[in-house]
Amino acid sequence: MIIIGSDHGGLTLKTALNSYLQRRGYEVSDAGTNSDSSVDYPDFGQKVAETVIKGGAELGILICGTGIGMSITANKIPGVRAALVTDVFMARMAKEHNNANILVLGGRVLDEQKACDLVGAWLDAEFEGGRHQSRLDKISALEKKYCQ
Numbered sequence: 001m002i003i004i005g006s007d008h009g010g011l012t013l014k015t016a017l018n019s020y021l022q023r024r025g026y027e028v029s030d031a032g033t034n035s036d037s038s039v040d041y042p043d044f045g046q047k048v049a050e051t052v053i054k055g056g057a058e059l060g061i062l063i064c065g066t067g068i069g070m071s072i073t074a075n076k077i078p079g080v081r082a083a084l085v086t087d088v089f090m091a092r093m094a095k096e097h098n099n100a101n102i103l104v105l106g107g108r109v110l111d112e113q114k115a116c117d118l119v120g121a122w123l124d125a126e127f128e129g130g131r132h133q134s135r136l137d138k139i140s141a142l143e144k145k146y147c148q
């Protein structure tokens with residue numbers, strides 16, 4: 001299961017990515033928003049991030065206008081590794097090196113084809129573990145120290 005959420009700035013891309021994911025055979029949960037009305041991105045970032053952390057979805061995708069607000073929001077939740085990416089190399093590295101469990105995109109930054117390419121690169125990549133796992137362990141230690 002992949003959960004996907006956006007604010008109004010990411011709605012168009014969310015709709016396109018939802019179709020792309022379903023065409024690729026993924027089960028998709030849509031966390032909203034589902035209208036053009038202005039909403040607050042932290043509400044949707046929280047919903048997607050908490051669902052991933054609680055095991056309700058394996059992975060999440062978040063989209064706002066730039067992706068910046070969603071990435072700031074999602075990375076507040078301990079255990080989330082949300083990666084804001086703008087090219088295919090970053091999307092692949094987000095999984096191979098960072099094991100990102102949430103991919104973040106900018107709806108006002110990317111066209112639909114590019115966004116699908118980024119999501120595909122992230123989904124098709126595999127975490128390499130090893131030295132990258134020990135770096136993630138250091139991030140977990142920071143969460144333990146600062147996120148009480």
Ligand code: RB5
Nearest residue numbers: 009064065066067068069
């Ligand atoms: C909403 O106008 C916009 O601020 C939001 O989509 C996002 O870009 C924030 O980081």
